[in-house]
Amino acid sequence: MDVGGRQDDGSADIALIERWKGGDQRAAAEIVQRHAQALARFAASSGEREEIDELVQDTFVRAFNSLDSFRADSTLRTWLFTILRRLLLDRKRAEKRRRNQVELDEGHAVEAYDALDTLVADETAIQVRRAMERLSPLQKEVFVLRVTEGMAYGEIAKLVGSTEGACRVHYHNAMRSVKEFLDDA
Amino acid sequence: MMHDCADGQMRDLLPGYVNKTLSAEDHAAVDNHLATCDDCVAEIEVIEAAVRAFAAPQVNIAKIVKALPATPRSAKRSMFAGTAWRVAAAIGVVLIGAGSVFALRGFFVPAGTQTQTAAVAPAPAASATLATTEPVAPPAPVAAPIATAATTNAPAASSKHRGTTISFGGGLSDLSDAQLDALMSELDALDSIPSAEPETHLTPIVPMIPQADGGHHAQ
Ligand SMILES: [Zn+2]
8 A cells, every 4th residue: 555655766776875885976976866855854844943954964974874774675765764853853852851841752753843934935835834733743744754755654654663554544634634724724 | 625535545646646756657547537526636735735835945965975974885995905005015115125025024013113004914804804895896986085095105016016915915815816907907097196195095994994883884
């Protein structure tokens, strides 16, 4: 039921990784080119305001430093997202600690955000962002990965540590909630 | 009032449709469906708005690429080249200075002014890596780190290199003549590349020492 996932991702990335391992540094540039913007979107959607560049860079540096541990049972993109998500969680934990607040619930990486409102030109998009605030963190994360990346449920499930079926339910519940919000607006 | 389309399978294709990640076949199927389904058209509009809502600032690709580690192959090769140069340079020095195999061996006992060269011998990590390296590949585009391995004193010694390699044991003597030929021609090709740091040609060996973090250079 891995419907609607990226069709082009897996094999091209594997080939690029092999080229990089074989000594072609330009393959690394291509890999970055393919995924950097998606990672930046994910970081931004999780509420990061500053240092998105640094987060994305850190993700790639970590990935390339442990590329040997990458197993092709998920796509490279999902693996990169997993690394970034861990970085985001670490940051949020540190932030929480600083604020001396309650422990962050495991697996709920995504929080309130309004960082990029200045980038959002149109009213409908702003409304969608507002609608996100009514979703659970997990619903929101699934929804964002699904709509902005077209990521398959199976890949999302690996990323957030859930099942395909559960992610599908999260997505459709989120979509219904967003529609209701837009209807009421 | 927005409703959910009853065709769940079709709805599952919509995000991929917006992100243009569907197969041509699926994309066409969605196109056909949208012609008759207002619910899915409305949902497409929500998805498109969400995509706009989560736009992110343009990341600096070049800066990220610069921060990445060198490829394992180029790291190996630069270390390889660096070792070969030092070996070749050592032979050159020995041939000029002493000219005997005994002197050659003595040369590798760390002693005073020759500490630089002594660093060649106790580098098991380097030898191990060399031994497991597959036959030297046809020269790929020369990566930058290799250039720093080229030193000005070595090329003169390179022609004497092949005959005396056997004295050194370890990585280099494990190579076949053909591999050495390939190596040497590759190194020769570097002669014309100016070295940015002629006095620091030992440095490439440092990142090859296995690191606590399970360094990626070691396979
Ligand atoms: Zn429909």
